Amino acid sequence: MRSQTLLTAAAAIAVAKASKEVLATPPMGFNNWARFMCNLNETLFTQTADAMASSGLLAAGYDRINLDDCWMQMSRTDNGTLLWDTEKFPQGLPWLGRYLKEKGFHLGIYQDAGTQTCGGYPGSLGFEQIDADTFTNWGIDYLKLDGCNVPTAPGRTDVETYKDIYSHWHEILSKQANPLIFSESAPAYFCGTDNLTDWYTVMDWLADNGELARHSYDVATWGDANPWSSIMSNYDQQIRLARYQSPGFFNDPDFLVSDYPELTIDEKRSQFALWASFSAPLIISAHIPDLGKDELAFLTNKDLIDVDQDALSQQATLASRDSTWDVLTKSLGSGDRLLTVLNRSPAAASTSIPLAQLGLSSTCNFAVKDLWTGDATGLVSGEFKIKNVPSHGTVVYRLTPSKNSCKTVIPTGLIMNTFSMTCLTAGAAKGSEVSSASCNFPSSQVWQVKSDGSIRNLAEQSKCLTDSGNGPITIAPCKGNPNQNWSYALSGDLTNEGTGKCLTEGGNGQITTETCKFETNSQVYALPIGAKLQ
Structure with a gap:
């Protein structure tokens, strides 16, 4: 409720x-x-x-x-x-x-x-x-x-x-x-x-x-x-x-602060790309008449503006995070999937993104479009390699399924406590116990929120987040019982159907369930985009 x-x-x-x-x-x-x-x-x-009208900003929206x-x-x-x-x-x-x-x-x-x-x-x-x-x-x-x-x-x-x-x-x-x-x-x-x-x-x-x-x-x-x-x-x-x-x-x-001299061009572009991925307001606070051609080019990028103005209005959420990369994703009204990747590190870097982290089938083919260049990069399946992202730079891709059966998306990504900004983590030192840890371990921190109410770690999809009612939260073989079903509220509570208690972050990284309180720090979580709200 x-x-x-x-x-x-x-x-x-x-x-x-x-x-x-x-x-x-x-x-x-x-x-x-x-x-x-x-x-x-x-x-x-x-x-x-006058400058917005003559520069193309008005025409861009x-x-x-x-x-x-x-x-x-x-x-x-x-x-x-x-x-x-x-x-x-x-x-x-x-x-x-x-x-x-x-x-x-x-x-x-x-x-x-x-x-x-x-x-x-x-x-x-x-x-x-x-x-x-x-x-x-x-x-x-x-x-x-x-x-x-x-x-x-x-x-x-x-x-x-x-x-x-x-x-x-x-x-x-x-x-x-x-x-x-x-x-x-x-x-x-x-x-x-x-x-x-x-x-x-x-x-x-x-x-x-x-x-x-x-x-x-x-x-x-x-x-x-x-x-x-x-x-x-x-x-x-x-x-x-x-x-x-x-x-x-x-x-x-x-606001978009697109003319600040203290920002690199990659940082300016990143702010715009991230805001667009969020479907956030694009309100510029800059001296418009003096904007350079590089700034005007990214501010009027039609592909990214289309993402921002998409009819679904979804805010991209974190598919994964580590010390270098933030990977965000969301669905678009056309049935396409957005992939946004921010390099938070001080140096250029390359990475590879498993499509399963985006909630997509690893066996389907997807046409990829680079939204900065407009270039189609061919078909991809399994994982997508991304090369030479500059420091504080952001790349954005639109993935189009090759057939309708590949449009299915499972809400997939981080389950993050929104006070501590730590992530639900499988594979803790005590075997099946789930813990709370810094968001730096994608292999054990990416979760799928299934339509049946189960929550499964991407690395062990046969095991479900389980509340036994008398101890720490674990991942255990999925049996479809109420203690493995969860509901998510707009308040941020993640409630177990069997016990009626809320997922709770305790001290020393311990994860349990406790009686649901009112939007208390330890019980408010951000889930992958698309997770159903009760």
């Missing part, structure tokens, strides 16, 4: 349908924050729009231009209305919206759920209806709602306070004649703590209210000495949350 904070199945379907009508695929466009922060003005946005913090005056009018800064925007935001619309763009805006924005400007708390009406009247159709300076309501927890405010915004926006796209930054104020229960709890209700979840940290701002580290930090937050994403609701790891 789903956790108590989640919608009933029928209500959840209705919410998902409504969100898909507002935002069927992840947004693409521009935001000023990471590159310019508060140094925004009318000219920045008109020049950005980047049709949203969003203002971030610091666009407004420091006080409201006597009737509570916000005003734009007339020095920064002398012709006004309605004029800017019309200018952008004539060019083929949509205008989005920033506000804060609290008493003040992060930059110290008037927040929306107590003025939600006025602000929503104002934004609609200005021709705006996208709202990023930040979460600075939110005072805890009397008798409410911080989580409850944020939920009340963001739910109130949802009620207002859903009644607008043309509902605004609602980007919710609430979870960013609960991530990275010693106890992630509140973070998970906020993530639980976001899809009920909006279309985007800004789930964690701001990506690197201009001048950051190590933007690659920041990108990888947001990447590691993103891979914890794939279970929440569905058509109409997207996990947002923040």
